[in-house]
Amino acid sequence: MRPECLDRIMVVLVRARNSNNIGAAARAMHDFGFRHLRVVSEYLPPLEEARSAVDASEVIAGARVFQSVAEAVSDCTLVVGTTAVGERALEHPLHALAEAGEKILAEAGGSSSRVALLFGSEKTGLSNEELSHCQWLLTIPMYEHEEMRHPSMNLGQAVAVCLYELVRSKESHIDGPTREAARADEVERFLQLFRQVLEETGYIRRFPANSREAQLRQLVLRMGITTEDVPVWMGVMRQMLWKMEQGRK
Structure with a gap:
């Protein structure tokens, strides 16, 4: 090795x-x-x-x-x-x-x-x-x-x-992956924004049994996101939050 x-x-x-x-x-x-x-x-x-x-x-x-x-x-x-x-x-x-x-x-x-x-x-x-x-x-x-x-x-x-x-x-x-997996701190930032989207859409209120933090973290990890994916998905979720905020005005 x-x-x-x-x-x-x-x-x-x-x-x-x-x-x-x-x-x-x-x-x-x-x-x-x-x-x-x-x-x-x-x-x-x-x-x-x-x-x-x-x-x-x-x-x-x-x-x-x-x-x-x-x-x-x-x-x-x-x-x-x-x-x-x-x-x-x-x-x-x-x-x-x-x-x-x-x-x-x-x-x-x-x-x-x-x-x-x-x-x-x-x-x-x-x-x-x-x-x-x-x-x-x-x-x-x-x-x-x-x-x-x-x-x-x-x-x-x-x-x-x-x-x-x-x-x-x-x-x-040992064959290095062509795309680097997201670090755990990147996953946590993704998770917190994802949870915010779920709160804003009312999903967490409607399905609290599926919304425990540990469950959501496992869902994110199973996605296998890469370090390149994180900023893209976070940009998508921020746009979703912005659109929902505009709809309330």
């Missing part, structure tokens, strides 16, 4: 509380050549206590802390969540790790692309609201033991397995 592609992949730990798990994730990143660690937490995460991060001090020192997933992935063009699945009802496309790895590498081949790989908390994983920022999900196939209801993997192990899958893949899998 080319160094520039490694630099386009961000490991995002969401609500991780155990310093040893953060350290293990950082160690895996160091061992496989990844540098960008992002931590989402409402309180200062115990980065300085990440004792298991042997030889990963550079990754820990460069880790960035965010208050929300939206902030952590704002500059990313692809956001992928990880899940153990279990009995959870999913509203996203789900890919096994091998297939997911190829899709991530294809996106990371773009010169202005950034991929966020989200890992949830040790106890609860990613919440539905956190998952709403993802285009799709990946899962690590695991052997299902009869005595275990929901087989899952330790956070540090999960990070290591996912990163190994990425670096073992051949460079021939």
Whole structure:
């Protein structure tokens, strides 16, 4: 895997509380050549206590802390969540790790692309609201033991397995997209204007069950808009809002 592609992949730990798990994730990143660690937490995460991060001090020192997933992935063009699945009802496309790895590498081949790989908390994983920022999900196939209801993997192990899958893949899998996907912050701006249009047209009042922010975000993400599409669609929606305003005069 080319160094520039490694630099386009961000490991995002969401609500991780155990310093040893953060350290293990950082160690895996160091061992496989990844540098960008992002931590989402409402309180200062115990980065300085990440004792298991042997030889990963550079990754820990460069880790960035965010208050929300939206902030952590704002500059990313692809956001992928990880899940153990279990009995959870999913509203996203789900890919096994091998297939997911190829899709991530294809996106990371773009010169202005950034991929966020989200890992949830040790106890609860990613919440539905956190998952709403993802285009799709990946899962690590695991052997299902009869005595275990929901087989899952330790956070540090999960990070290591996912990163190994990425670096073992051949460079021939990396074909940069001809059109760059919209960054997450562009999607959020699009979403807010889209919601304003829905409010002005009365759609939200008439169909509130279909208008939750997480639902609308997923609808926008499924559109697969590119960074070139965003200003065009936002111009269209602004024109719609202007026309409706003129009609009220």
